[in-house]
Amino acid sequence: MASRTDRGPVIDFDRFRPTRSSIRARKRKDRLMTVLIGLSFLVALIPLVSVLWVSLSKGVRRLTPDFLTHNMSGVVGGNPTPTGGYGGILHAVIGTLEITFGSMVISIPVGVMCAVYLVEYAHGGRLAKAIGLMVDVMSGIPSIVAGLFAFSMFALVVGPGTVNGLAGSVALSLLMLPTVVKTSEDMLAVVPNDLREAAYALGVTKQRTITSIVLRTALPGIVSGTILAVARVIGETAPLLIASGFIATTNPNLFSGRMTTLPVFVYNEYSQGLAVCGPGADPGCLTDIHMQRAWAAALVLILIVLLLNLLGRLVSRIFAVGRTR
């Protein structure tokens, strides 16, 4: 063979032979990295465990039936109320449910229909690309900016200083929309094309194909994604602080007046610091009542969020099993 004759340089492989110490150093480095990588996981577990444990242990103390069935009207300082409790979160739970429901009513139809447009009608046109980019941009909007937007819009459209539940819903829907669009888009995209073609072949119109076949097939996935989106926005605080304000009493009207939500309640209690129990105060007066209420409300909030996450996962799990069958 020709190439054997001009073999080129002669190599003394002993020069490249790994020394004992270099092999040991490599092994040490490998072990070190394994330890560091394992450690990084433990490091991440510390805050999670701590957050859950503290919320649970500090929250259960104040989490009484009285706490869940009363609002904060008539609560003075650290003094107990006539019912024996120290006020509660009923108004905040109602506010959270109404405002979240409002944001769902706005963002789910728009989000799902937008996904339908992207998957079924747009076929990657320029408008679709622009929408895709804007959905990405939207998912990066800081929540406080969403709150400012809702506040500014209501101020300019309804009147200066308008703060109500609906403004909060608008802010939250802005934060929810990108998630709804993205999960719906993903779910619609995995619906097999055969289903659509079979329907068209039977002479079914496009609208009926989409609503009764495509959307129905994708429904569990969309539901699960939406639940997770709700779980994300239900804990939002900053935008509601600005758009919906805070009030001690129950306000069932989404369209008028300030409305307290659970996260805002937590923040508000926290920001009050220690309660004053003067010489003339009730013997049951608690100076740290604000923190107790904050932790209890935080625990309720965590439970709601975890339950929603569990529900979302369950829906998608059941869906996945049904698909493989």
Place this chain on the structure above:
Amino acid sequence: MSEKPNETATLNKAKRVDRIFKACATGAGILILLALAAVTLFLILRAFPAFTGDPDSRTQAILSLSGGRASSFLGYVGPLVFGTILIAGLALLLAFPVSLGIALFIGYYAPTRLSTLLSTVIDLLAAVPSVIYGLWGALVLVPNITGFWRWVSVHLGWIPLFTGPAAAPTRSVATVALVLAVMILPIITSVTRDILIQAPRLQQEAALALGATKWEMIRLAVLPFGRSGIISASMLGLGRALGETMAVLMILSPGFSYSLRLLQASKSQTIAANIAAQFPEADSQGVALLVATGLVLFIITFIVNYLARRITAKAGA
């Protein structure tokens, strides 16, 4: 054949419904564009008075919101931008190596069965609302970490970043950055993991066959593959940290300066927390000013997120 006209009528009706449905879908898509345009528009409109109003009342508003420490818009927003970027950047610096470690742990070190569980744990971390991290940071972390920061300020105080005296309680930039790091950890981890587990097996085997240790294999065949994805994941995390309000609001004792003294009290404030803190007390002119700072925040996060997407798109092409 007498049914024929009836049939055409149904067909026409179906066609009409079809058209309406398509219009709805297209409308929903356009609505997204409009919504974003509306966000920009309304923010600009509401921020307008901060630039056009009576100069005296403008200066007055800035003076009152800054506690007399700034008299022009740039003078006001400058330290806030600095604080925002400082805290978010620190949070990213802290979260990045840990996230990368967790992503590698899930993808390459943990047994397959365990890794699903671990992913769920990370998702849980992401699900905890920010107000609860704020509460935890202020009431649990701050009292427990004060001693550590004091130790740092005493023993590492010769590094300008750690110059004492450490705030007590440490409601300082350092503590806030730590909490924000925990909060952005899940997003960086999950995006990084999704990219790293796609690293081609062929090159991994090639590296191992050359006599690489596991870590060397990761350095040769996994990390180079995921580089742009990791960068873009960090940018997404940075975007989150930039806009985070509650944890900063609840933990940080705010200041108004261009200071890098991470452990000292009252040195910095972020745009988002500043808005939340000052909004309830602000008059109309003050609100305009705050909305204007919100617009600045919007632009910063827009740029960061846009860069993140561009990097991902380039890697995908």
Place this chain on the structure above:
Amino acid sequence: MGQRIDINHLNVYYGDFLAVQDVNMRIQANKVTAFIGPSGCGKSTVLRTLDRMHEITPGAHVSGQVLLEGRDLYGPDVDPVEVRRDVGMVFQRANPFPTMSIRENVLAGIRLNKKHIAKSDADDLVEWALRGANLWNEVKDRLDKPGIGLSGGQQQRLCIARAVAVHPQVLLMDEPCSALDPISTLAVEDLINELKRDYTIVIVTHNMQQAARVSDYTAFFNLKAVGQPGHLVEMDDTTTIFSNPHEPDTERYISGRFG
């Protein structure tokens, strides 16, 4: 110089599943040994046990012995990482590191041990390895270009250069030509013929003619049925296996393939 491999009572398991049963063979130094057999017979699995690459599949383990020049690769304090330095491997599909230049690809293995190599040493080694892989003349002007810019056959030879650059004693090849066109295949086969002067070569191939062309010894693996473990049917001189095998199964397989 190449080294001899002795395989004694080797069983390979994936979890509880016995994939290959009781393999015994001697692979001669500085010869080319081909593993042939139907899909799923375990020939690739056995190949991968020779540098402990099967271990990266979770749950894979072996019993028995694999002796490289008398040293048990599965001994209690043998590090798989060191085994793989002595036993190189070339894969079915070319897999150069995409972010590295041709030069860096060749040096990748050496760099693991020595971070700093004198430039002249590195230049010599790159030239030596690329000449050894019959690739030098084609790439010597573009050593700093990315390795994935080469054609499929060139990439595979680059991978061979990368494997020989760490100077192993044994070179394992897992269907190295199955993704190549006929001309590139010929180039790699020529190369295998040259490489056996310096290395012991074990090659897995689906291509019967290839086994006949390149190998000195041939081992035929088979399995009784799907779900049953694979096993070694027989091993002999390539000429004997192809002209006058002992076992009727071998005869059937070979004649079946040749029509």
